[in-house]
Amino acid sequence: MSAIREPFSEGESLLHRLDPRGKVAAAAAFSVLVASSRTFATALTGLCLAVVAILCARLPWRKVAARLLVVNGFVLFLWLVLPFTYPGEVVWRWRWFAATREGLAAAGLITLKSNALLLGLIALVATVPLVDLGQALHRLRLPDKLCHLLLFTYRYLYVFEQEYQRLTQAMKIRGFRPRTDLHTYRSYAYLAAMLLVRSHDRAERVYQAMLCRGFQGRFYSLKEFSWQPRDRLFLATAGLSLLVLAGLEWLLPWTLGRTGGG
């Protein structure tokens, strides 16, 4: 039996004990800033901030590395394509491949940004148990529908996984072995369709059960979050760091431009 694992949400570090609302808000601002940055200074500082946050969260580094590996697998493809397709000044040539300075810079920037974002989100968002995350988003005035979509997905993902396991086991015990033939494809199509039908039926029954308990379209949250002094400290630190990031992004090119132009 495999439940949905949230390896990063278990921990006793200071970062784990912070109010999830503050962490989510900081993560959102950080993501926007880093994702929209166009300078190496901002991206690099963002990455440093994210690394500091990860260190504070004291997460199992092997698992963090595994996640990084997945993302950097995609980034590797960018390195194979971007430098050779981006128009600009050619700095390296081999046969008919020509890498441009602009292409290399773009690939480098994307690498920095994606790693900074991933580490930042692991440190700030993945350290919140999903249930608390739903409630925190609710408190941050995210639309009800989105919060409930998140919580319901989380709740029933497990049920669907079990359903899937049951179906595949039922196939296996009758001697099904995947091959590359029409029978295999058809069986998998049946499996997918059956999962869809069952999910639909279950959604209906869940809704009926909710109606039976007087559901009128409103959800109530029992979770109480409370601000601690450490949360204020965190928000102040995060706010300051984000200001530095924003400053690097917008003020630095401006001053450089002024001195360069003058």
Next chain:
Amino acid sequence: MHHMEGDPIIAVQHLTFRYPGAPRPVFEDFSFELLPGHHLGLVGPNGAGKTTLLHLLMGLLKPQAGRILIFGREVSTEKDFAWVRQRVGLLFQNPDDQLFCPTVLEDVAFGPLNQGKTKAEAVALARETMAKLGLEGFEERLTYKLSGGEKKLVALATVLAMQPQLLLLDEPTSGLDEATKLRLIHILQHLSIPYMIVSHEREFLNETVKKCCQVHAHCCQPE
């Protein structure tokens, strides 16, 4: 119309219901009564319409003809059934359909909150109900990580926390081990409200109800 002492709490009159596309109706000119203070078992072969009857009573299915009276009041519209659902609890066959909140306490408090109770009242009611069912300490447990028996008992708690005046149970013993079955029997024997149980298990019914009815297309025949 006021509900009088001794009047049936459920009265179904000349009801007809057919699932869309089904060759023949499940119920045709079906009539049935449940008197106050009664504990009734509904039996019958698969497909006889036992679950369908419970769903019709809760307004989850709509009959093509006939009348349903609950606590002496005729109910037919969605609004009527919203009123019914505040007073009648239905325990679903599969607790996974019933438990949808992340934690047990939230799930048990969901019904009372829908009834307009404050957060504090709802939590108090939830804790009280859970204590009655021997579920102390389950508050922060995650609903999807409970065992089958625990899920069933928590599902029962979610229904009982609404303080229903009538309880409908759909195959409450399916998939339960002997110990949990005994717990359920004990809980039902100490319940002060009337209830109706759909079950295939004679032994369980012998312990929990005085009378059993066989469900047919036209009526429920006492055995």
